Amino acid sequence: MTTGGHPTITIDLVLDRLQTKDVLRAVLHSIFFHRLFGTVSPRTFEVLDVTMPGVGDAGIAQLIEDKVGAFWRGVEGGANKRGQILITFSEKRPRKSWFLMGAEEEVPWEQWIINAEIRQPSERERQKFNADLAATLTKSLQTLLVHASSEEGRKTVPLITEASSISPFPIKIAVKVGGVEVA
Numbered sequence: 001m002t003t004g005g006h007p008t009i010t011i012d013l014v015l016d017r018l019q020t021k022d023v024l025r026a027v028l029h030s031i032f033f034h035r036l037f038g039t040v041s042p043r044t045f046e047v048l049d050v051t052m053p054g055v056g057d058a059g060i061a062q063l064i065e066d067k068v069g070a071f072w073r074g075v076e077g078g079a080n081k082r083g084q085i086l087i088t089f090s091e092k093r094p095r096k097s098w099f100l101m102g103a104e105e106e107v108p109w110e111q112w113i114i115n116a117e118i119r120q121p122s123e124r125e126r127q128k129f130n131a132d133l134a135a136t137l138t139k140s141l142q143t144l145l146v147h148a149s150s151e152e153g154r155k156t157v158p159l160i161t162e163a164s165s166i167s168p169f170p171i172k173i174a175v176k177v178g179g180v181e182v183a
Contacts, residue, residue, distance in 0.1 A: 006108045006109050006110055006111060006156060007110050007111070007147070007152065007153070007156055008110075008111045008112075008113060009110070009111070009112050009113070009143065009144070009147050010112075010113045010114075010115065011027060011112070011113070011114045011115070011140045011143065011144075012115045012136075013027070013114065013115065013116045013117070013133070013136060013137075013140070014116075014117050014119055014132070014133065014136070015116055015117065015118050015119070015133065016118075016119065016120070016121060016126070016129060016130070016133065017118050017119075017120055019047065019048070019130075019133070020071075020072065020075075020116070020118055021068050021072060022045070022047050023047055023048075023133070023137065024068045024071060024085065024114070024116065025045065025064055025065070025068050026045035026047045026050075026052040026054065026137070027052070027114055027137070027140060028064045028067065028068070028085065028087070028114075028173075029043075029045060029052065029053070029054030029055055029060075029061075029064060030045075030052045030053050030054065030140075030141060030144055031087055031112050031144060032054075032055045032060055032064070033053040033054055033055050034053070034144055034145070034148040035089060035110070035148065036055060036057075036060070037157075037169075040055050040056070040057065041055070041056030041057065042054070042055070042056060043055065043056040047134075047137060048130055048133055048134040048137060049134060050134050050137045050138055050141070052137070052141060063171075063173065067085060067173045067175050070175040070182050070183055071083055071085060071116070071175045071177065071182070073182065074175065074176075074177030074178075074182040075118050075177055078177065078178065080177055080178035081117060081118040081119070082115070082116070082117045082118075082177070082178070083115075083116055083175065083176055083177035083178070083182075084113055084114065084115055084116070084174075084175070084176045084177075085113075085114040085116070085173065085174070085175050085176075086111060086112070086113050086114075086172075086173065086174045086175075086176070087111065087112040087114075087171065087172070087173050088108050088110075088111045088112075088171070088172045088173075088174075089108065089109055089110045089111070089169050089170075089171055090106040090107055090108045090109060090169060090170045090171075090172070091106070091107055091109055091169055091170075092104045092105070092106055092107075092169075092170065093105060093107050106170050109156050109157065109169070110156050110157075
C-alpha cells in the first residue's frame with residue numbers, strides 16, 4: 001500500500017504474552033536486515049521453528065531492545081493489549097523554502113507498521129495458537145521478502161550517496177499502545 005507518496009507495509013500479529021518479545025525482536029531484525037545498506041553481519045532468530053534473519057550490530061540490537069521494551073511496558077502497564085511499532089525510513093533532502101536555504105528535511109521513503117495484539121491462550125488452545133502464529137510469521141517474512149525484492153520495493157530506495165554507516169538513511173521507530181506513543 002502507498003500512502004503519502006511512500007509505500008507502507010503492514011504486518012498484523014496476534015501474540016502470546018510468553019513470546020511477545022521474541023517475536024517482535026525477530027520481526028524488527030528481519031526488517032532491518034533487508035533495509036540496512038551498510039555492511040551487515042548476519043544472524044538468525046528461531047521463533048516457533050521459523051528462522052528469521054537478523055542484524056549482528058550492537059547499535060541496531062540496542063535500538064530494537066529499547067523499542068520492544070517500550071512496547072512491553074506499554075501493554076503490561078495498561079488495560080490495552082494492542083499496539084503498533086512503526087518503522088520509518090527517510091532520506092535527507094534540501095528543504096524547499098526560500099528563507100531556509102541550506103536546511104535539510106527528512107522525507108520518508110518507506111514505512112513498516114507492525115500491529116500487535118497480546119492474547120493469553122488457554123493450555124488447550126496453545127498448540128493451535130502457536131501453529132497460527134508460526135504461519136503468520138512465515139507469511140510476514142514472505143511479505144517482507146516480496147516487497148524488498150520487488151520492483152516497487154527497489155525503486156523506493158533513494159540513491160545512496162553516503163555509505164559510511166550501517167544505514168545511510170535516517171530511521172525512526174515509534175511505539176504506540178492504545179494510539180498513544182510510549183517511550
